[in-house]
Amino acid sequence: MSSAADHHAEVDPAYRLAHHFESPEQQFETGKFGMWAFLVTEILFFSGLFTAYSVYRSNEADLFSYASGYLDTTLGCINTAVLILSSLTMAWAVRCAQLGQQRGLKFCLIVTLLCAGGFMGIKSVEYHHKIHNGLFPNAHFGAHEDPDGVPLHITDESGATVANPAARPAPENLRSFFGIYFCMTGLHGLHVLIGMGVIFWLYLRARRGEFGPKYFGPIDFTALYWHVVDLIWIFLFPLLYLIH
Amino acid sequence: MTDNHDHHNELAHVMPVKVLLGVFGALLVLTGATVWVATHDLGRFDLSLALIIATVKAVLVALYFMHLRYDKVFNAIVFVVGILFVILFISLAVMDTGNYQSQLLRNADHVIRYR
Amino acid sequence: MSSEAHVADGSAVHAEHETGENYLNCSHGLRSWLLTLDHKRIAVMYLAGLAGALFLGGIMALVVRLELWTGDGLVLSDDLYNHAFTLHGAIMTFLFIIPGIPAVFGNFALPLMLGAKDVAFPRLNLLSWYLWITGAVFAIVSMVVGAVDTGWTFYTPYSTQTSTQVINMTMGVFILGFSSIFTGLNFVVTIHKLRPAGMTWWRMPLMLWGLYATAIIQVLATPVLGITLLLLVAERALGVGIFDPSLGGDPLLYQHFFWFYSHPAVYIMILPAMGVISELISVHSRKTIFGYHAIALSSVAIAAFSFIVWGHHMFTAMSPMGNMIFSALTFSVSIPSAVKTFNWLATLYRGHIRLNAPMLYALAFIFLFGIGGLTGLFLGALATDIHLHDTYFVVAHFHFVMVGSTLIAFLGALHYWWPKMFGKAYDETLAKIACILVFIGFNVTFLPQFVLGTRGMPRRYHNFLPEFQGLHQASTVGAFILAIGLFLILVYLWKSLVSGKKVTVDNPWGGSSLEWLTTTPPPHYNFVGEPPEHDVYDYHDIRYDAAIDGYVLSKNEGDAAR
Ligand SMILES: [Cu+2]
Numbered sequence: 017m018s019s020a021a022d023h024h025a026e027v028d029p030a031y032r033l034a035h036h037f038e039s040p041e042q043q044f045e046t047g048k049f050g051m052w053a054f055l056v057t058e059i060l061f062f063s064g065l066f067t068a069y070s071v072y073r074s075n076e077a078d079l080f081s082y083a084s085g086y087l088d089t090t091l092g093c094i095n096t097a098v099l100i101l102s103s104l105t106m107a108w109a110v111r112c113a114q115l116g117q118q119r120g121l122k123f124c125l126i127v128t129l130l131c132a133g134g135f136m137g138i139k140s141v142e143y144h145h146k147i148h149n150g151l152f153p154n155a156h157f158g159a160h161e162d163p164d165g166v167p168l169h170i171t172d173e174s175g176a177t178v179a180n181p182a183a184r185p186a187p188e189n190l191r192s193f194f195g196i197y198f199c200m201t202g203l204h205g206l207h208v209l210i211g212m213g214v215i216f217w218l219y220l221r222a223r224r225g226e227f228g229p230k231y232f233g234p235i236d237f238t239a240l241y242w243h244v245v246d247l248i249w250i251f252l253f254p255l256l257y258l259i260h
Numbered sequence: 261m262t263d264n265h266d267h268h269n270e271l272a273h274v275m276p277v278k279v280l281l282g283v284f285g286a287l288l289v290l291t292g293a294t295v296w297v298a299t300h301d302l303g304r305f306d307l308s309l310a311l312i313i314a315t316v317k318a319v320l321v322a323l324y325f326m327h328l329r330y331d332k333v334f335n336a337i338v339f340v341v342g343i344l345f346v347i348l349f350i351s352l353a354v355m356d357t358g359n360y361q362s363q364l365l366r367n368a369d370h371v372i373r374y375r
Numbered sequence: 376m377s378s379e380a381h382v383a384d385g386s387a388v389h390a391e392h393e394t395g396e397n398y399l400n401c402s403h404g405l406r407s408w409l410l411t412l413d414h415k416r417i418a419v420m421y422l423a424g425l426a427g428a429l430f431l432g433g434i435m436a437l438v439v440r441l442e443l444w445t446g447d448g449l450v451l452s453d454d455l456y457n458h459a460f461t462l463h464g465a466i467m468t469f470l471f472i473i474p475g476i477p478a479v480f481g482n483f484a485l486p487l488m489l490g491a492k493d494v495a496f497p498r499l500n501l502l503s504w505y506l507w508i509t510g511a512v513f514a515i516v517s518m519v520v521g522a523v524d525t526g527w528t529f530y531t532p533y534s535t536q537t538s539t540q541v542i543n544m545t546m547g548v549f550i551l552g553f554s555s556i557f558t559g560l561n562f563v564v565t566i567h568k569l570r571p572a573g574m575t576w577w578r579m580p581l582m583l584w585g586l587y588a589t590a591i592i593q594v595l596a597t598p599v600l601g602i603t604l605l606l607l608v609a610e611r612a613l614g615v616g617i618f619d620p621s622l623g624g625d626p627l628l629y630q631h632f633f634w635f636y637s638h639p640a641v642y643i644m645i646l647p648a649m650g651v652i653s654e655l656i657s658v659h660s661r662k663t664i665f666g667y668h669a670i671a672l673s674s675v676a677i678a679a680f681s682f683i684v685w686g687h688h689m690f691t692a693m694s695p696m697g698n699m700i701f702s703a704l705t706f707s708v709s710i711p712s713a714v715k716t717f718n719w720l721a722t723l724y725r726g727h728i729r730l731n732a733p734m735l736y737a738l739a740f741i742f743l744f745g746i747g748g749l750t751g752l753f754l755g756a757l758a759t760d761i762h763l764h765d766t767y768f769v770v771a772h773f774h775f776v777m778v779g780s781t782l783i784a785f786l787g788a789l790h791y792w793w794p795k796m797f798g799k800a801y802d803e804t805l806a807k808i809a810c811i812l813v814f815i816g817f818n819v820t821f822l823p824q825f826v827l828g829t830r831g832m833p834r835r836y837h838n839f840l841p842e843f844q845g846l847h848q849a850s851t852v853g854a855f856i857l858a859i860g861l862f863l864i865l866v867y868l869w870k871s872l873v874s875g876k877k878v879t880v881d882n883p884w885g886g887s888s889l890e891w892l893t894t895t896p897p898p899h900y901n902f903v904g905e906p907p908e909h910d911v912y913d914y915h916d917i918r919y920d921a922a923i924d925g926y927v928l929s930k931n932e933g934d935a936a937r
Contacts, residue, residue: 035900036492036569044271045332046495046568052335053560056342057598063346064602064632068617070350071357071628089295096291104284107275107325114269154613189623195615199606229269236272243326250317253291254310258298334567345595345682352697353631356686359694364625 030230044233051237055244058207062248065200069255072192082184083193084259085163086151088142092257095138096249102131103246106215106239113232118225121235125219128242132212139205146194153195159186200252207245214238273330283324290317397798397896412497413899417504418483419796422789424507425479426865428470431515433858435463440820440854443847446839456837457524458539464527465518465544469551470511472777473640476647477558477593478507480788481586483796485562487890487897488580490906491569494561503561506554513547526835528637531618531629535610542611545604552601555643559593562586573908580888580911581670585650588674592639592646592681600636603629627692634685642681644777645744646674648784649715652740655787656719658886659734660726663912666718673711680708690760698757705755712748716741732806733884736787739814740780747775750825768828771821779817786813786864793868794883798896799875805867812860819853880925885917892928 027033031040073080109124111117150158161167166183179185218238221227227235267274294313302309323329328336398415408416438459442451451459482500486493494500517523521540525533534541566579566587579587607629609615616622618629649670657664664670686693686701693701719741728734750772753759763769794800823846828834832843839847882891890897892907909928918929 036495036497041271042568046564048272048331049335049338049568050496050560050564052338053563053594056338057556057560057594059339059342059346060595061598061602063349064599064606066346067350067353067632068606068628070354071625072617074354074358075361089298093291093295097288100284100287100291103287103321103325104280107280108277110327111275111277111280114272114274115267152613153615157614189616191614191616192623195609195613195617195624199609199615199617203602203605230271232269232271240326243321246325247318247321250321251311251314254294254298254314258294258310260298260301260306342595348682349599349635352683352686352700353628353635355700356631356694356697357625357628359696360627360692364620364627 028230030228032231040230047233047237048240051240055240058241058244062200062203065196065203066251069196069200072189072196076187076189076192079187079189079193080259082163082187083190083197084257086146086149086159087197087257088145089257091138091142092253095135096253098131098135098138099246099249102128102135103243105131106242110232110236110239113222113227113235114229116228118222118228121227122219122222125215125222129212129215129219132208132215136205136208136212139201146198151190151194153191153198157191157194159190162186197256200256204245204248204252207248211238211242211245215242273327275324275327279324283320286320287317290320396898397894398899399797399896401899410501412493412501414482414486414494414497414500415796415897415901417500418479418481420504421474421478421482421507424504424511425471425474428466428511429861430865432463432466432471433861435459435466437854437858439463440851442837443839444851446841446844446847448837451837453837454522454524457835458518458522460835461523461526462518465514465523465548467777468527469514469548470507472644472781473555474507474551474558475644475781476651476785476788477562477586477589477643478503479785480582480651480792481558481562481589481647483792484890485565485583485586486569487893487901488583488888489566489569490571490574490889490902490908491565492900492902495564495569496561499557500561503554503557506550506557510547510549510551510554513550514544515547517543517547528633529604529607530633531607531610531624531626532620534607535619542608545607549601549604549608552597552604555593556597556601559590559597562590563594566590571906577668577671578911579671580650581653581664581667581674582647582650582888584671584674585646585648585653588678589643589646589650591675591678592643596636596639596643596682599632600640603632603636606632627689630689630692631685634688635682638685638688639678639681641773641776642677644781646677648740648781649674651784651788651791652719652737653715654886654888655733655737655791656722657912658791658884659729659731659737660723661729661885661914662722662726663914664718665721665724666714667912669714670718673714676711677708680704680711684708684755687755687760690757691764702755702757702760706752709748709752709755712744716745716748730807732801732803732810733787733791735807735810735814736783736790739810740783740787743775743779743783743814743817747772747779750775763828765834766828767824767832767834770834771824771828774821774824779821783813783817786810789868791884792890793871794878795890795895795897797872797875798878799871800878801871801875802867805863809860809863809867812863813857816853816855816857816860820850820857821853823847823849823853880923882917882926883924885914885919885926887911887913887917891926 027040031043033040033043037043037046105124105127109121109128112120112124146152150156150160159168162183162185164184167180168183168186169177170180172178215238218235221234267276290313294310297309297313298306322336322339328339398413408420411417411420438451439456442448442456442459448456482494517540521543523539523541523544524537525539525541529541529545566583570579606615606617610618610622610624614622616624618624618626620626653664653670684701684705684707686697687705690698690702719737750768754763754769754772790801790806827843827846827850830843832839878895881893881895883895884891887909888911889902889906889909892909893902916929917926919925920927
C-alpha cells in the first residue's frame with residue numbers, strides 16, 4: 017500500500033492526484049473523457065423520447081400543429097434565454113477556476129444556480145396551466161379549452177354539456193402529444209434539478225477553496241453536463257413550442 | 261507555456277471572456293431568429309429551418325462553451341458518434357412505423373380500453 | 376529450468392510475495408469489503424452476487440422444465456407457470472448473463488491485463504455493484520412477492536394491462552441498466568486512458584478487445600433500455616398514450632425501443648465470452664493466437680453491426696420494407712462471428728493442446744456457439760422465420776448462444792482465473808467431470824427443443840399436445856443433468872476455497888498476459904513497482920519449471936515452451 021503513496025510523494029498536493037493515476041494530466045484527461053462518454057449515454061437516454069416524438073410527429077402532423085398551440089411561446093422563449101445565460105455563467109465558472117479567481121468562481125456558480133431555479137420556476141408555471149386545463153396525461157386527461165382559450169364544452173339551454181361550436185375540436189390523440197411533452201420536458205427538468213444539486217455541492221467545495229488552476233476537473237466536467245442540458249433544451253424549444 | 265498574461269492554465273485551454281460573451285450574444289440572436297421564423301408559414305421548410313438553427317446553436321455551445329474546438333479530437337468524435345446512433349434509431353423507427361401506420365388499430369372498439 | 380533467471384527477473388515481486396500480503400488479506404473485516412475501491416475485491420463481490428442469481432434463475436428453470444413433464448402441467452396453475460418463466464428469464468438475463476463476464480472477470484482482469492493499478496473511476500465501480508444489488512433486490516422482491524407475468528421482454532400492450540408488479544420490476548431493471556452503463560463507461564475510459572506507455576492498442580490481449588467492444592455497446596445501447604422502461608412506467612402509472620393502443624399509443628413502437636437495446640444486449644452477453652475464449656484457446660494450445668487483428672477488429676465490427684439489426688425480432692410485426700432491410704442487415708453479423716470461429720480453429724491447428732477444464736469449456740464453446748450462431752441464420756431469413764417465429768426453435772437458439780456460449784465461457788473463465796483470484800487450486804478431475812456433465816446436459820436439454828420448434832411447439836405455453844411429450848421429457852432430463860453438473864462445480868469450488876491446495880506460482884497455465892506476471896493472488900495495487908512488459912500471445916520465453924510446478928519467464932533461450 018505504501019508503494020503507491022511513495023510514488024506520488026513528489027506531486028504537489030494541490031493537484032489532488034488519485035493513487036491510480038500517473039500524472040495530473042492523465043487524471044484530468046481521464047475525467048474529461050469519462051464525462052464525454054457519460055454525455056453520450058445522456059444523449060442516447062433522451063434519444064428514445066426524440067424517437068417517440070419523431071414517429072408521432074411524422075405520422076400525425078395535424079395533432080402536433082394543433083396541440084403546440086397550447087404551449088406558451090413567450091415563457092418558452094424566456095426559459096431558453098435563462099438557460100443560455102446559465103450556460104454562459106457555467107462556462108465562465110470554469111474559466112475562473114482555471115485562473116484561480118475564487119470570488120468569480122463562487123459568483124458564477126451562484127448565478128448559474130439562480131438561473132436554473134428561475135428555469136424550473138417558469139416551467140412549473142407552465143405545468144400548472146397545463147394541468148389546470150386537463151392536459152396532464154393521467155386518468156383525468158381531457159382538455160377543457162382549445163389552444164385559443166375557448167371552452168371546448170358548453171352547457172346548452174336544457175343544462176346538458178355539449179361541444180362548443182366556437183371552439184376548434186381537439187384531435188383524437190391529444191393525449192399522446194402531451195404524453196410526449198411531459199415526458200420530454202419532465203426528464204429534462206429532472207436533469208436540471210440534478211444539475212442544481214451538483215452545482216450546489218460544487219459551490220460548497222468552492223467555498224472551502226478546493227478548486228484552483230491545478231485542480232478544477234469537477235467544475236469543468238459538471239459544466240459539460242450542464243451544457244448538454246442546455247443543448248437538449250435548444251432542440252426541445254423549437255420542436256415543441258414552435259410548430260406551425 | 262508561451263503565454264504572455266496569466267490567462268493560461270497548464271491542464272486545459274482557457275476561454276477568453278470576449279469569446280464567451282460573443283457566443284452568448286449569438287445564441288440569443290439565434291433564439292430570436294427561430295421564434296421570428298416560426299411566425300411565418302414556410303410549409304415543409306418550417307421544421308428543417310428550425311432544426312438548422314437549433315443545430316447551429318448546438319454547435320456553438322459545443323465548440324466554445326464545451327471547449328470542443330480546443331479539446332482532444334477524440335472527445336468530439338465520441339460525441340458525434342453518439343448523435344449518429346440517435347439519428348440511426350430515429351430514422352429506422354420512423355421509416356418502419358410510417359410504413360405500417362395504415363394497419364395500426366388504435367382507439368378501435370376491440371382494443372381493450374384503459375382501466 | 377532457470378530458477379536463477381526467475382529470481383533475477385522477479386526479485387522485487389518475490390520480496391513482496393514473501394510477506395504474503397495480497398489484495399484478499401491486506402485489510403480485514405466486512406467494512407473493508409463493502410467500502411472497497413479495489414477492482415479485484417469488487418469482482419469477487421460480483422462473483423458472489425452473480426452466483427446467487429444463477430442459482431435462483433437455475434431453480435426457476437428446473438421448475439419450468441419439471442412443469443413441462445406432461446402436457447397439462449404437474450403442479451403449477453397457468454398463472455404461476457407464467458410467473459415462473461418470467462422469473463427465470465428476467466433473473467438470468469438481467470442479473471446474470473448481461474453483467475456476467477464483464478462484472479466478474481472484466482473487473483478482475485481488465486486493469487491487470489492492461490498493467491493499470493485500477494479502473495479509471497474506482498468509486499463509480501463500487502457504485503455499479505451497489506446498483507446491481509439494489510436492482511436485484513427490487514426485481515426479485517417484486518417478482519416473488521408481487522409476481523410478474525410478462526416474460527422478460529415486457530411487451531406492450533400486455534405489460535400495460537396486466538395487474539402484476541410491472542412497475543417495480545421495470546424499476547429494478549432500470550437500476551440494473553445503470554449498473555451496466557457505469558461498468559461499460561469505466562472500461563471504455565480505462566482502456567483509453569490508463570494504458571501504460573508500452574501497452575499499445577495492438578498489444579492488448581483479445582479479452583480486452585472483447586470487453587472494449589462490449590463496453591461500447593453498454594454505453595450506447597443501455598440508456599435506450601432505461602428510457603424505454605421509464606416510458607413503460609409512465610404509461611402504466613399515468614397513461615401517456617405512447618405505447619398503449621387503448622390510449623392512442625403504438626404498441627409496436629415499444630418493440631422498436633426494446634430491441635434497439637436488447638439486440639445489442641445479446642452482444643453484451645457474447646462479446647466478452649468471445650474474449651475469454653480467445654485467451655483460453657491460445658494459452659492452452661501454447662500457440663500464438665491466429666489472426667489477432669482479425670479477431671480484435673471483428674469484436675468492434677460485431678459491436679457496430681449489432682445496432683442495425685434489431686428489427687429481426689419483429690418480423691411478424693413490422694412493415695414489409697422494414698423486414699427486408701433488417702433481414703439483409705442481420706446476415707452481416709454472421710461474418711465477424713465466423714471470422715472469430717475460424718481463427719480459433721486455426722489456432723488449435725498444430726497447437727500443443729492441453730485438455731484441462733478451462734480448455735474443455737473453450738472447445739465446448741466453439742461447438743455450441745457454432746450451433747447457436749448457425750441456427751440464428753434460420754431465424755434471420757424471412758421465409759423460415761415466419762414458420763419458426765415464437766416457437767421452441769427460438770428458445771433453443773438463444774439458449775445455445777446465451778447459455779451454451781456465454782455461461783460456458785463464464786465457467787471457462789472461472790476455472791482459468793480461479794487460482795489467480797483466490798490462490799487456491801480446485802479438483803481438476805471433478806472439474807473435467809462437471810464440464811462433461813454440463814456439456815451433455817445442455818445438449819440433451821436444448822437439441823430436442825429445435826425439433827419441437829420446427830414441429831410447431833410455441834414458446835411460453837403451459838400446455839402442449841401429446842405428440843410433443845417425448846421431446847419435452849428428454850429436455851427436462853437434460854436440464855437436471857445440467858443442474859447436477861453446475862451443482863458439482865459449486866461443491867468443489869467451495870471445497871477449494873475452504874481446504875484447497877495453495878497456489879503460490881505466478882503463472883500456473885503459462886499465460887502470456889500481464890496478470891500472470893504478478894504474484895498470486897495479486898497485491899493490492901496489482902503490481903509491485905512498474906507493471907512488467909511482455910508481448911501477449913508470445914510464449915517463446917515462458918517456460919515450465921518443474922521445481923515450482925508453474926511457468927516462469929526465461930530470457931535465456933528462445934525455444935517454445937511445453
Ligand atoms: Cu437480435
